Amino acid sequence: MKRYRKLLGVLTVSAALLWGCAGINSHNDPDGMEAAAVESAEIPADDYEAWNALLSENDISQEFRDSLACFAFDSGSAVLSEEEGNAVFSPLSLYYALSILGTGASGETETEIMEALGVGDKAELADQCAKLYRRYAYTEEREKLLAEEYGEEASDSAIRLADSLWISDDIALRTAYQETCAEDFYTSSYHVDFKDPETAGKIGEWISQQTEGVLAPEPELSSDTVLAIINTLYFYGGWQDRFSEEFTEEDTFTREDGSEVTVPFMNRTDEMRGFIKGDGYTLSGLSTNNNCELLFLLPDEGTGIDEFIHDSDRLREIFAETEDKWTTGQVIWKIPKFSFGSSFDLKEPLMSMGMERMYDSLQAEFAGMSQDPLYVDRTIQEAHIGVDEEGVEGAAYTMIAIAEGSALLAEEPEVAEMILDRPFLFAVHDYRNDVWLFLGVCADPSME
Numbered sequence: 001m002k003r004y005r006k007l008l009g010v011l012t013v014s015a016a017l018l019w020g021c022a023g024i025n026s027h028n029d030p031d032g033m034e035a036a037a038v039e040s041a042e043i044p045a046d047d048y049e050a051w052n053a054l055l056s057e058n059d060i061s062q063e064f065r066d067s068l069a070c071f072a073f074d075s076g077s078a079v080l081s082e083e084e085g086n087a088v089f090s091p092l093s094l095y096y097a098l099s100i101l102g103t104g105a106s107g108e109t110e111t112e113i114m115e116a117l118g119v120g121d122k123a124e125l126a127d128q129c130a131k132l133y134r135r136y137a138y139t140e141e142r143e144k145l146l147a148e149e150y151g152e153e154a155s156d157s158a159i160r161l162a163d164s165l166w167i168s169d170d171i172a173l174r175t176a177y178q179e180t181c182a183e184d185f186y187t188s189s190y191h192v193d194f195k196d197p198e199t200a201g202k203i204g205e206w207i208s209q210q211t212e213g214v215l216a217p218e219p220e221l222s223s224d225t226v227l228a229i230i231n232t233l234y235f236y237g238g239w240q241d242r243f244s245e246e247f248t249e250e251d252t253f254t255r256e257d258g259s260e261v262t263v264p265f266m267n268r269t270d271e272m273r274g275f276i277k278g279d280g281y282t283l284s285g286l287s288t289n290n291n292c293e294l295l296f297l298l299p300d301e302g303t304g305i306d307e308f309i310h311d312s313d314r315l316r317e318i319f320a321e322t323e324d325k326w327t328t329g330q331v332i333w334k335i336p337k338f339s340f341g342s343s344f345d346l347k348e349p350l351m352s353m354g355m356e357r358m359y360d361s362l363q364a365e366f367a368g369m370s371q372d373p374l375y376v377d378r379t380i381q382e383a384h385i386g387v388d389e390e391g392v393e394g395a396a397y398t399m400i401a402i403a404e405g406s407a408l409l410a411e412e413p414e415v416a417e418m419i420l421d422r423p424f425l426f427a428v429h430d431y432r433n434d435v436w437l438f439l440g441v442c443a444d445p446s447m448e
Contacts, residue, residue, distance in 0.1 A: 004274075009336055011362040014081075020344050022032075025244055026086075033178045033179070033182050033188065033189045034182065034188050034228050035163070035181075035182045035185075035186045035188040036182055036186055037186075038133070038134050038138070038184045038186065038212060040111070040141065041054055041138055041141055041142070041279065042143075044145075045142070045145035045148065045149040046112055046148045046149060047071055048249075050233075051138075051142055051393065052205055054138055054174065055138060055139070055142075056380050056405070058131045058132075058134045058135040058138065059131065059135065060126060060128050060131050060132050060135070060433065061239050062265055063345050064119070064128040064132075065433070065435070066118070067117060067118030067119055067432070067434060067438065068091075068095065068118075068434075068435055069316060069320060070094075070118050070316070070326050071091055071095055071116065071117060071118055072091035072092070072436035072439065073091075073312045073313075073315045073316035073319070073436075073439075074088055074116075074312045074353055075089075075091050075094060075349065075350075075353065075401060076312070076439035077090055077309060077310065077312035077315055078309065078312070078350075078352050078353055078437075079344055079346065079349045080307045080309050080439065080440070080441055081306070081310045082348070082349065083342070083344075083441070084442075084443075085444060085447065086225075086338075086340045086342070086440075086441060086442055086443050086444060086445075086447055087342045087382065087440055087441045087443075088340065088342050088383045088385040088394070088396075088412065088438055088439075088440035088441075089342065089343065089344065089381065089383055089438065089440060090233050090381065090383050090394070090398070090437060090438050090441055091397075091436055091437075091438075091439065092161075092233055092436065092437050093231050093232065093233040093381065093383070093396040093397065093398045093437060094131060094229040094231075094346065094381060094398045095117065095127075095392035096161060096163060096185070096398070097163075097229050097230070097379075097398040097399070097400050098113060098116070098117060098355075098400070098435075099117060099125055099126075099185065099222070100163060100165075100181055100185050100187060100229050100349075100400075101113065101131050101229055101233070101358070101376070101400050101402075102114055102117060102122065103122055103175075103177070103180055103181065103184075103185075103368065104177050104354060104366050104368040104369030104370075105365060105366050105369075106356065106364075106366065106367040106368055107365035107366060107367070108357055108365065108367040109357045109358050109364050109365040109366065110122075110365065110368075112354050112355045112356065112357050112358065113129075113355055113358065114364070115354060116350075116353050116354055116355050126180070126185065127182035127184075129184065130184050130185065130186070130395045132161075132433065132435065133178045133185070133186055135159055135433065136159045136160065136161060136394050139159075139290075140158055140159075140160070141374065143155055144291075155238070155289060155290070156236055156238070157236055157288065157290035158234060158235065158236050158290070159185075159233075159234075159290065159292070159430060159437070160210070160233070160234045161212040161231065161232070161233055161234075162186075162231070162232045163181070163185050163186060163187040163188075163229075163230065163231050163232075164187060164188050164189065164190065164206060164229075164230045164348070165178065165181060165187055165188070165190070165200075165227065165228070165229060165230075166190055166191055166192050166194075166199075166203060166227070166230065166361035167190065167191050167192070167226075167227055167229040168191075168192065168193065168194050168224050168225065168227065169191060169193070169262075170404070171226040171227055171370055171372055171374070171404070172371065172372060173189075173194070173227065173368055173369060173370050174368065174369060174370055174371075175275060176368075177368055177369050177370075178355045180295075187300040193227075194221050194222070194223060194224075194225040194226070195223045199221060199387070199428065200218045200219050200221050201218055202221070203218075203221075203228070203230065204216060204217045204218040204219060205401075206230075207230065207232055210232035210234060210397075211232055211234045211395035211396075211397065212234055212236075213393070214234070214319050214386075214393065214395035215232075215341075215382055215384060215396075216386050216396075217358045217382055217397070219380070220235060220400055221401070222377060222378070222401065222403070224377065224403045224404070225377060225401045225402065225403055226372075226374070226402060226403060226404055226426050227369070227374070227402040228399055228400065228401050228402070229400040229402070230397060230398070231397065231398045232395070232397045233394075233395065233396045233397075233437065234392045234395050235288045235292075235394040235428060235438070236391065236392070236394075236396075237288025237292045237391050237428075238288060238289045238390055238391035239286060239287075239288060239289070239389075239390065239391050239392075240286075240287045240288065241270075242287075242389055242390055242391075243266040243268055243335075243388075243389040244265075244268070244389070245389050247266070247267040247268060248264050248265065248266050248267065248389065249264070249265060249267060250262050250263070250264055250265070251263070251264075251334070251421065252266045252387070252421060252423045253265075253336055253421050253444070253445055253446070254421060255423065255443060255444055256304065256305070256422075256423050256424075256443060261444060261445075261446045262446075263336045263337070263338075263445045263446050264334070264336070264337050265334050265335060265336050265337070265420075265421075266334075266335045266337060266388075266389055267333065267334055267335075268291055268333050269330060269331070269333065270330065270331045271329065271330050271334065272328055272329070273329070273330070273331035273416075274326040274327070274328050275326065275327055275328075275329065275331055275414075275416035275418075276318075276321055276326055276327065276414060277327070277414075280299060280300050280303045280307065280319060281298060281299075281300060281303065281308070281318065281420065282297075282298045282300070282416055282417070283295065283297050283318060283319070283321070284296060284298070284331050284416055285345070285429075286333075286389060288392060289391075291430065291431060291432035292392075292428060292429060292430045292431065292437070293426045293428075293429050293431055294387070294392050294416060294426060294428055294429075294430075295319055295405040295426060295428075296420060296424055296425070297318060297319065297336070297424060297425040297426070297427075298406075298418055298419075298422075298424045299424070301421070301422075304423075305425055305441060305443070307423070308425060309425070309441070315425075319427050319429070319436075323329035327414050327416075329414035329415055329416065330414070330416070331416045331417075331418055332415065332416070332417045332419065333414075333418050334418065334419045334420060334421065335387070335418070335419060335420050336389055336421075336442070336445035337388050337389075337401065337445065337446060338344050338385070338386070338442050338445035339384075339385070339386035339387070339388075340384070340385065340442075340447060340448050341382065341383060341384035341385075341448070342381075342382070342383050342384075342440075343380070343381070343382045344380060344381045344382075345378070345379070345380055346379040346380060346381055346398075347359060347378065347379055350379060358375065358376045359375060359376050360375060360405075361373075361375045361403075361405040361406050362405065362406055364376065364405055366402070369402075372404055373404060373405035373406060374402050374403070374404060374405055375402070375403060375404075375405040376399040376401070376402055377398055377401045377402060377403040378400075379397075379398070379399070379400050379401075380398070380399050380401075381396060381397065381398045381399075382396065382397055383395065383396035383397075383438065384396070385428075385438060385440055386425075391412050391430075394426065394428060394437065394438050395445060396438070402424040407433075409435075420442075423441065423442065423443045423444075424441075424442055425439070425440070425441055425442075426438075426439075426440050426441075426442060427440070428438050
């Protein structure tokens with residue numbers, strides 16, 4: 001897996017502070033608006049009581065965790081069930097982009113978006129999104145300070161969100177909306193000409209900077225676009241217990257159609273590891289050094305991954321199973337190294353989740369954004385995941401393009417074999433905050 005991480009110091013920066021592209025820097029754009037910054041905590045590394053209090057202040061509610069989880073598996077099922085082969089999707093990135101969109105929605109359009117997001121009102125949504133954003137920022141700042149305090153090299157682990165608005169001069173975007181986005185979602189805004197071919201490159205460079213170079217897209221823009229809402233998510237977590245390259249060996253992976261491919265597999269045995277042997281599957285996971293885990297769902301021989309993907313409730317029940325359902329015992333790991341990306345047009349999945357009105361040029365309601373009639377023209381996401389002996393790296397961006405409308409242990413430990421030599425599902429779970437960052441399918445680890 002190619003590694004791009006060069007951490008940019010304490011994470012007290014906004015999207016705008018990371019942006020240095022000529023013509024787009026909001027400092028130089030009188031019509032742009034810089035995002036509010038997450039101020040440095042200014043707490044000594046060893047003041048555990050103060051740090052715990054600050055993190056507790058920014059803890060998200062259980063209701064919001066439940067909303068994020070429901071959205072993750074509803075959207076994950078809707079998106080991944082339409083894909084063939086490898087696929088990786090970030091429900092969290094999509095959630096933030098839709099939250100910014102919903103903040104400017106009104107009427108029935110607002111109702112549809114808020115119901116899909118599972119939150120009662122805009123104020124609650126903004127408060128919870130802001131808390132999670134700050135919690136990730138403060139957690140990274142604290143880890144860096146602790147490393148400095150003990151004379152250690154700072155970990156390159158990270159969970160980092162960034163948001164931006166890209167605004168055409170053809171739209172009169174309400175200042176109040178921009179201010180809400182800047183203050184509650186840490187969103188910077190930039191004025192651009194969507195008819196200018198260079199705009200796509202500038203947006204792509206911004207995305208690349210926020211994702212440590214893992215993603216370097218040049219989004220396809222329409223000249224009809226008057227506003228683009230973009231969220232990025234960057235993740236890196238090194239394994240708590242790294243795989244030894246000495247035990248990585250070439251072996252056979254069998255695809256869904258029975259054909260075979262030879263790929264490198266990482267191998268090891270954990271004598272004491274949690275797992276579930278469920279109805280038609282085995283589930284286990286590996287922890288990373290930033291309180292996250294990569295969970296693997298391996299269907300039994302003769303059971304296809306489609307039996308899980310198409311049922312969002314079952315998918316959530318399996319991945320988010322309660323602790324009492326887990327067994328602890330020996331887990332034999334055989335994991336293919338893989339690195340691949342996905343691109344999605346999210347219109348159909350989102351419409352299937354009840355968000356139809358926002359795509360209707362005649363009925364969409366975004367009075368909170370502008371007096372001009374607006375509708376969502378396109379909703380796209382690009383994501384990437386990479387797994388090797390050192391850890392897990394993932395990145396995603398979601399863009400919503402808006403156009404103008406017409407008007408306990410056993411005496412004898414059990415054994416689970418996580419021999420991932422056939423198609424399997426995976427999920428990256430931030431278990432400290434109970435947030436699902438990525439969901440995906442590995443159907444052929446040889447494909448990028």
